[in-house]
Amino acid sequence: MAFCMNCGQQLPEGAKFCSSCGTATGEVKTETAQRKTVYDGELHKCPNCGELINAFVTICPACNYELRGAKASSIVKEFADKLEQIERTREAQKSHSFIGMLYGSDGQLNKTDEQKISLIRSFSIPNTKEDIFEFMILAASNIDLKLYGLGDKGVITASQRAVSDAWLAKFEQAYEKASFAFSTSSDFLSIKDIHDKKIKQLKRKKWEIPMLILGILALAFLPWLFVLIL
Numbered sequence: 001m002a003f004c005m006n007c008g009q010q011l012p013e014g015a016k017f018c019s020s021c022g023t024a025t026g027e028v029k030t031e032t033a034q035r036k037t038v039y040d041g042e043l044h045k046c047p048n049c050g051e052l053i054n055a056f057v058t059i060c061p062a063c064n065y066e067l068r069g070a071k072a073s074s075i076v077k078e079f080a081d082k083l084e085q086i087e088r089t090r091e092a093q094k095s096h097s098f099i100g101m102l103y104g105s106d107g108q109l110n111k112t113d114e115q116k117i118s119l120i121r122s123f124s125i126p127n128t129k130e131d132i133f134e135f136m137i138l139a140a141s142n143i144d145l146k147l148y149g150l151g152d153k154g155v156i157t158a159s160q161r162a163v164s165d166a167w168l169a170k171f172e173q174a175y176e177k178a179s180f181a182f183s184t185s186s187d188f189l190s191i192k193d194i195h196d197k198k199i200k201q202l203k204r205k206k207w208e209i210p211m212l213i214l215g216i217l218a219l220a221f222l223p224w225l226f227v228l229i230l
Contacts, residue, residue: 054187075126076134079119086115113159120166125177129187132178136191139171140198149205171198 002011002025009020016025044053051062059066090112109117126132144164175195182188 075131076138079123079135080138082119083116086112086119089115109159109162113163116163117166120163120170123170125170125174127181129178129182129185129191132174133187133191133194135174136171136178136194139167139174140194142167143171143198143202145201145205148202168202171195 002013003009004011004018004021004023004025006023007018007021009018011018011025017023018025045051046053046060046063046065048060048065049063051060053060090110126135142164144160147161147164175191178188178191
């Protein structure tokens, strides 16, 4: 017995076309045909008992087997390795002038920083929880907080700030993807914790300069206030 693949209508034996929708019978499937099951992604199981293991789990919930030797995310590791390779080219530029090493002759960022920024911006955010978690840690460690407050303002600040801003933008992008993909999962809390702590630190740093200005203004007007009171 055969059925039309387009509309599901039962086809009489020897029919060349479906009487309901007109689809050719060459596109039919018999009752004995088996459907294929496609699995997307990997299933991680405990090597001791075969229990399915969720993300970030280090001890099997079924047999208490300690999971060791977990491999670092290949995607994030490859990305970090590429950044290190680019950074090593900066060492090769030390024979040039100090200012020229950091900036181009026209005041633009040098090639090393341009390459790093380009790589960061073009990096595709991973899809798995573990990969996003690893990337969030990497990005957070490369957001230089001192560049957003009253930290040391050296000659390389503009160059460092551009790289740090690229990390910050990608950091936020990764968090947005995680919150959209699995915000209802308990594993999301680990990613949210990294994000919230870094953003809180960043906001505190950005308030340093406005607070300093307010303090200076307050000290400047304080004598006048005493004069008015007296």
